[in-house]
Amino acid sequence: MTVNRRKKNVKMRGWTTHGWGARKKHRGAGNRGGRGMAGSGKRADQRKSWIFKEYGNSYFGKKGFFKHNKTIVKSINLSDIEAKLPSLLAQKLVKEENHAYIVDLTDLGYNKLLGSGKITKKFIVTADTASKKAVERVKKLGGEVKISSDFEEEEQ
Numbered sequence: 001m002t003v004n005r006r007k008k009n010v011k012m013r014g015w016t017t018h019g020w021g022a023r024k025k026h027r028g029a030g031n032r033g034g035r036g037m038a039g040s041g042k043r044a045d046q047r048k049s050w051i052f053k054e055y056g057n058s059y060f061g062k063k064g065f066f067k068h069n070k071t072i073v074k075s076i077n078l079s080d081i082e083a084k085l086p087s088l089l090a091q092k093l094v095k096e097e098n099h100a101y102i103v104d105l106t107d108l109g110y111n112k113l114l115g116s117g118k119i120t121k122k123f124i125v126t127a128d129t130a131s132k133k134a135v136e137r138v139k140k141l142g143g144e145v146k147i148s149s150d151f152e153e154e155e156q
Helices: 045-055 078-083 085-090 132-140 149-155
Strands: 075-077 094-097 100-104 112-114 123-127 144-147
Touching: 075 078, 078 085, 078 123, 078 132, 085 094, 112 123, 112 132, 132 144
Parallel strands: 075 112, 100 123, 123 144
Antiparallel strands: 094 100
16 A cells, blocks of 8 residues: 655755755756756767656757748839830740730749739739739739639649
């Protein structure tokens, strides 16, 4: 039959140090060997077998937050396209037909069109996605925004 024993700290009531010598001896994490995973580092190789047995393989290595959304949205504003238009025409990344500039954002390395800034030219833009404001501004000047269908299916 087990015997219920009183805890040491109960027995030590009235004793200032509770059996730990000088008052400053039993303080801090240094007395316990550190906090968290301290002591399991380079010179603790002999402890690894015990750690694996006690905690398994998940004890070592990176832990924490993991971002599941792998799709990176790279966006560009209409005003930025218009500002870069001369250099884009020179590099033949943008074509001009019937007073309209044909822009394929995937060729430029972008996948979303944003509507910030003012534009003065007519654009026919092909993009994976576009904001409502961008579509309105392009249509106001007689242009159009074509959204590629394969990206729409991924979003829904």
